[in-house]
Amino acid sequence: MMVDTMTPAxxxxxxxxxxxKGTSVIVNAIAxxxxxxxxxxxxxxxxxxxxxxxxxxxxxxILATFExxxxxxxxxxxRRFRLGLGLIAVAGPLLAELxxxxxxxxxxxxxxxxxxxxxxxxxxxxxxxxxxxxxxxxHQIKHTTPLGARYTDAMSASVQxxxxxxxxxxxxxxxxxxEISYPGLDDAGLDGYQIKLxxxxxxxxxxxxxxxxxxEVGVAAPVYDHRGDIVAAVLISAPRFRxxxxxxxxxxxxxxxxxxKVTTRLGGRPPGxxxxxxxx
Amino acid sequence: MMVDTMTPAxxxxxxxxxxxKGTSVIVNAIAxxxxxxxxxxxxxxxxxxxxxxxxxxxxxxILATFExxxxxxxxxxxRRFRLGLGLIAVAGPLLAELxxxxxxxxxxxxxxxxxxxxxxxxxxxxxxxxxxxxxxxxHQIKHTTPLGARYTDAMSASVQxxxxxxxxxxxxxxxxxxEISYPGLDDAGLDGYQIKLxxxxxxxxxxxxxxxxxxEVGVAAPVYDHRGDIVAAVLISAPRFRxxxxxxxxxxxxxxxxxxKVTTRLGGRPPGxxxxxxxx
DNA sequence: CGCTTTCGGCCCTTAATACGGAATGATGGT
DNA sequence: ACCATCATTCCGTATTAAGGGCCGAAAGCG
Numbered sequence: 001m002m003v004d005t006m007t008p009a010x011x012x013x014x015x016x017x018x019x020x021k022g023t024s025v026i027v028n029a030i031a032x033x034x035x036x037x038x039x040x041x042x043x044x045x046x047x048x049x050x051x052x053x054x055x056x057x058x059x060x061x062i063l064a065t066f067e068x069x070x071x072x073x074x075x076x077x078x079r080r081f082r083l084g085l086g087l088i089a090v091a092g093p094l095l096a097e098l099x100x101x102x103x104x105x106x107x108x109x110x111x112x113x114x115x116x117x118x119x120x121x122x123x124x125x126x127x128x129x130x131x132x133x134x135x136x137x138x139h140q141i142k143h144t145t146p147l148g149a150r151y152t153d154a155m156s157a158s159v160q161x162x163x164x165x166x167x168x169x170x171x172x173x174x175x176x177x178x179e180i181s182y183p184g185l186d187d188a189g190l191d192g193y194q195i196k197l198x199x200x201x202x203x204x205x206x207x208x209x210x211x212x213x214x215x216e217v218g219v220a221a222p223v224y225d226h227r228g229d230i231v232a233a234v235l236i237s238a239p240r241f242r243x244x245x246x247x248x249x250x251x252x253x254x255x256x257x258x259x260x261k262v263t264t265r266l267g268g269r270p271p272g273x274x275x276x277x278x279x280x
Numbered sequence: 281m282m283v284d285t286m287t288p289a290x291x292x293x294x295x296x297x298x299x300x301k302g303t304s305v306i307v308n309a310i311a312x313x314x315x316x317x318x319x320x321x322x323x324x325x326x327x328x329x330x331x332x333x334x335x336x337x338x339x340x341x342i343l344a345t346f347e348x349x350x351x352x353x354x355x356x357x358x359r360r361f362r363l364g365l366g367l368i369a370v371a372g373p374l375l376a377e378l379x380x381x382x383x384x385x386x387x388x389x390x391x392x393x394x395x396x397x398x399x400x401x402x403x404x405x406x407x408x409x410x411x412x413x414x415x416x417x418x419h420q421i422k423h424t425t426p427l428g429a430r431y432t433d434a435m436s437a438s439v440q441x442x443x444x445x446x447x448x449x450x451x452x453x454x455x456x457x458x459e460i461s462y463p464g465l466d467d468a469g470l471d472g473y474q475i476k477l478x479x480x481x482x483x484x485x486x487x488x489x490x491x492x493x494x495x496e497v498g499v500a501a502p503v504y505d506h507r508g509d510i511v512a513a514v515l516i517s518a519p520r521f522r523x524x525x526x527x528x529x530x531x532x533x534x535x536x537x538x539x540x541k542v543t544t545r546l547g548g549r550p551p552g553x554x555x556x557x558x559x560x
Numbered sequence: 561c562g563c564t565t566t567c568g569g570c571c572c573t574t575a576a577t578a579c580g581g582a583a584t585g586a587t588g589g590t
Numbered sequence: 591a592c593c594a595t596c597a598t599t600c601c602g603t604a605t606t607a608a609g610g611g612c613c614g615a616a617a618g619c620g
Contacts, residue, residue, distance in 0.1 A: 023345050023348065024305065024341065024342075024345050024577080024578070025304065025305050025306065025577080025578085025606090025607065025608095026305065026306065026309045026342065026345045026346070026349075027345060027348075027349065028607095029306045029309070030349050030351065030370070033370050034369070034370060036373050036374075037373050038372065038373040038376040038377075041373055041374075041377060044567070044568080045567075045568055045569085046566080046567060046568075054608085054609090055608070055609050055610080056567085056568070056569085056609090057568090057569075057570080057571095057608075057609065057610085057611095058607075058608055058609070060568065060569060060570090061304070061569095061607080061608090062304075062306065064569090065303065065304050065306045065307060066306070068303075068307075069306075069307065069310050070430075071310065073405070073406075076406075079568085079616095083371070083373055083374040084374075085374075085403065085405055085410045085412065085428070086428065087370070087371045087374050088371070088374070088378075088410070088411075088412050088427055088428045089314070089410075089426075089427060089428020089429070089430075090310070090313050090314060090367065090371075090428070091363070091367045091368070091370075091371040092318065092426065092427030092428045093316050093317050093318040093321055093363055093427075094316075094321075094363040094364075094365075094367050094368070095427065096318040096427065097318075097321060098368075102385055105382060105385075106386075123365065125353070125365055126356070130365045130368070131368075132365065132368050146369075146372065147368055147369060147372030147373075147375070147376070148365070148366065148368045148369020148370070148372050149369070150350075304606080304607075305577090305578065305579095305606080305607085324596070324597080325596075325597055325598090326595085326596060326597080334579090335579075335580055335581085336580090336596085336597075336598090337579075337580060337581085337582095337597090337598075337599085338578075338579060338580075340597065340598060340599090341578080341579090341598095344598090359586095359587085359596095359597085561620105562619105562620095563618105563619080563620080564617100564618080564619075564620090565616100565617085565618075565619090566615100566616085566617075566618085567614105567615085567616080567617090568613105568614090568615085568616100569612105569613090569614090569615100570611105570612085570613085570614105571610105571611090571612085571613105572609105572610095572611095573608105573609100573610095574608090574609095575606100575607100575608090576606085576607080576608080577604100577605085577606065577607075577608100578603105578604100578605080578606075578607095579602105579603090579604090579605080579606100580601105580602100580603095581600105581601095581602100582599105582600090582601100583598105583599085583600080584597105584598080584599075584600090585596105585597085585598075585599090586595105586596080586597075586598090587594100587595080587596075587597095588593105588594090588595080588596095589592105589593090589594080589595095590591105590592090590593085590594100
């Protein structure tokens with residue numbers, strides 16, 4: 001999915017078609033909210049209208065409503081809109097639950113500092129891996145994992161980590177239904193994938209060496225809760241050309257160490273006897 | 281209710297309090313989102329419907345839309361709704377801007393650890409003080425400051441901090457217009473309040489000793505950015521019975537120390553000559 | 561310094577859309 | 591196995607949001 005390139009002047013009309021799934025105005029409103037990004041935190045009405053394909057007056061009304069609810073506010077200088085602090089109030093209960101974010105933040109920071117590559121905290125959401133925290137690489141050329149980005153590719157390192165903890169039948173069902181995408185899947189591939197997952201468990205971390213996207217590599221390691229269940233994954237992603245096989249190994253180890261640190265700080269415990277000593 | 285009245289709509293001027301204007305379905309939808317709290321992260325359709333005063337089918341539809349957009353999700357066990365990770369994606373750009381939150385978190389944690397009372401990070405939003413981070417006291421009896429809570433009371437310690445940096449006329453305007461509430465305000469009170477604000481600046485932190493709410497006390501200290509402007513405030517709030525005048529002093533000092541720590545970690549500088557060591 | 565262009569907000573009409581009642585299907589308790 | 595509670599769907603009605611056009615304001619340009 002990801003954000004596709006948007007043509008500047010697409011057909012202005014065409015209401016109704018498109019996805020048009022049993023929905024509502026709310027979808028439009030959310031689309032407006034989503035146009036705000038970290039790169040472009042401030043937007044004007046016309047700008048938003050063009051991007052979401054709605055008319056100025058509609059967007060203006062939506063924004064006015066949001067402003068009234070403090071979900072957006074306007075820069076006093078530029079008079080343009082930006083996300084409002086009321087969003088904190090709405091998302092607050094969610095953030096409160098995501099203690100992992102807080103705990104992971106300094107660890108990710110350190111990890112990116114150490115490796116120079118983008119690191120992220122991913123959580124499993126039934127059938128997709130979502131980024132809930134991210135520290136971008138300092139490099140000019142980098143692979144970033146936007147906050148809230150969702151991954152459903154079987155080869156994605158974080159997806160591998162989460163699937164490695166799922167029952168075999170569940171994994172098969174996810175692949176069969178296409179909820180987890182695996183291009184050109186066949187029975188042999190399915191068996192091979194199960195073996196791959198076993199390797200992940202054995203190794204302690206997952207590898208995606210350009211398998212989902214040609215010029216991107218990723219490594220991911222699991223974070224456990226107190227019951228020994230996987231609740232999150234630490235992910236390092238980088239452009240492929242910068243990562244040799246040897247470096248991949250060291251990234252994987254750094255990633256695993258970071259994940260273990262998050263685990264212990266969360267009061268969790270890694271499963272099995274691997275490294276029974278207290279990490280430190 | 282009105283059927284296509286021929287009479288032109290009433291002039292939508294009058295900036296006064298009569299809200300309920302410029303509304304929409306979106307307001308209802310947001311209301312639904314707001315019913316989720318940290319105390320009750322999971323809710324059923326009927327429950328929500330009762331609280332927001334909408335009908336079940338309406339709420340059901342709204343929730344379905346939100347679910348589709350990943351703003352809410354349902355617990356696989358209980359089948360009840362809770363906030364979804366998609367909210368992270370929406371609020372992400374905002375959170376990215378609020379670097380203060382991250383920096384403040386460990387400091388607040390330490391502050392609450394040390395004082396035993398609830399601490400919070402407040403930011404100023406033109407005319408209200410909003411909580412963007414909070415650590416709750418461990419005590420059974422405590423005053424909590426929910427994430428996203430907004431304060432507009434002139435006696436609130438954090439409001440005092442922010443107003444102490446505003447021009448005199450601006451303060452007067454805010455009080456006169458009622459944007460900042462000051463029960464029984466008169467000219468004498470206004471002068472007295474200005475003096476109070478000067479004291480805050482001089483002392484370096486603000487006191488609310490049961491002045492806004494009888495059984496609650498608060499102290500707050502300013503956080504500065506690199507320009508020396510106040511961008512946030514650290515707040516400690518506690519039940520009044522637990523805070524003697526002496527303890528108030530020590531809380532204020534702890535609060536000030538914490539705020540200063542946040543300031544320096546943000547690369548900010550306190551105004552005046554107080555310990556302005558900033559790494560170059 | 562004044563003209564042109566862009567942008568944001570309002571009004572108005574149409575028609576699409578959300579509302580709400582009730583019936584249906586799902587769930588869990590006694 | 592029955593009943594109670596809850597969520598979801600269907601459908602008619604009319605309320606509501608959409609979108610075009612216009613105006614006022616501000617920015618860009620000659």
